Amino acid sequence: MEPGDRIAVEDPCYGPPRHLFKSLGIHVVGVPVDREGLLVEALPRGVRAVYVTPSHQYPLSVTMTLPRRQALLAWAERNNAAIIEDDYDSEFRFADRPLEPLQTLDTRGRVVYVGSFSKTMLPTLRLGFLVTPPSLRLALHKAKFVSDWHSSTLGQAALARFIDEGAFARHIRRVSAIYRERHQILADAITRDFAEHLELSRRQRGSTLPLWLADCPWTR
Ligand SMILES: Cc1ncc(COP(=O)(O)O)c(C=O)c1O
Known part of the structure; x- marks a missing residue:
């Protein structure tokens, strides 16, 4: 370009x-x-x-x-x-x-x-x-x-x-389980403690956790 x-x-x-x-x-x-x-x-x-x-x-x-x-x-x-x-x-x-x-x-x-x-x-x-x-x-x-x-x-x-030795694939499996658990803990805490100000997006993929501010103008 x-x-x-x-x-x-x-x-x-x-x-x-x-x-x-x-x-x-x-x-x-x-x-x-x-x-x-x-x-x-x-x-x-x-x-x-x-x-x-x-x-x-x-x-x-x-x-x-x-x-x-x-x-x-x-x-x-x-x-x-x-x-x-x-x-x-x-x-x-x-x-x-x-x-x-x-x-x-x-x-x-x-x-x-x-x-x-x-x-x-x-x-x-x-x-x-x-x-x-x-x-x-x-x-x-x-x-x-x-x-x-x-x-x-x-x-x-x-x-x-x-x-090549397969360690990367094992690492991904291992950390995926850890991150999934942390993801859930964070999502639960936000839902429990910040529901008045923040809403979790229904799209929860990967390591990102999108949130909507209350009264956010974006389409959900
Ligand atoms: C959309 C997106 N692309 C790429 C990356 C990774 O960038 P890099 O490989 O330069 O660290 C990130 C990291 O957060 C990202 O959010």
């Missing part, structure tokens, strides 16, 4: 990507989110890319439905646009089973899938990963090289071994 290009983000949206796009001179356009996820029909013309969090929308925790995912992929194909799928917290899902990521539904090479080890391991690792269409790989290698050369090789090697 070039300065002056337009990117669509969910409204409301996670702050850091929004700030990053703006710092690169890209025009950021907010697109509303309803109970099914990003409103594809509200995407404006001339947008070159869309940044979305389909597993559980940040911060509303809506899961993008399958029809909406298919509509977004079809829209990207019609408009020659890319989709950045931030699947940041999908390993933790306490209420129901995850849907297929956009990336696996994509047959046209429109989706850049972004994953992070910040939630599953720890944020100070600063390790994440991308699954990109082949056409973007060279450009991404170059972008990584000019931004910080490379991530910690020692950290990557240790994490790769942790994953």
Whole structure:
């Protein structure tokens, strides 16, 4: 993307990507989110890319439905646009089973899938990963090289071994049980002690716990 290009983000949206796009001179356009996820029909013309969090929308925790995912992929194909799928917290899902990521539904090479080890391991690792269409790989290698050369090789090697030996999968199972319990304790305490001021959203997915303030103007 070039300065002056337009990117669509969910409204409301996670702050850091929004700030990053703006710092690169890209025009950021907010697109509303309803109970099914990003409103594809509200995407404006001339947008070159869309940044979305389909597993559980940040911060509303809506899961993008399958029809909406298919509509977004079809829209990207019609408009020659890319989709950045931030699947940041999908390993933790306490209420129901995850849907297929956009990336696996994509047959046209429109989706850049972004994953992070910040939630599953720890944020100070600063390790994440991308699954990109082949056409973007060279450009991404170059972008990584000019931004910080490379991530910690020692950290990557240790994490790769942790994953290969099955320890990562065991770790996710173990911490999921702990986080589920903590999630429930927190939800119960909010319901019990703060019911006058706060209402828990019915959408409780991942490690996020969305709340509505009393008299909040947002649609629930
Ligand atoms: C929507 C969203 N994306 C990504 C991340 C993870 O970012 P990073 O991998 O840079 O720590 C977070 C962390 O809170 C998040 O909320």
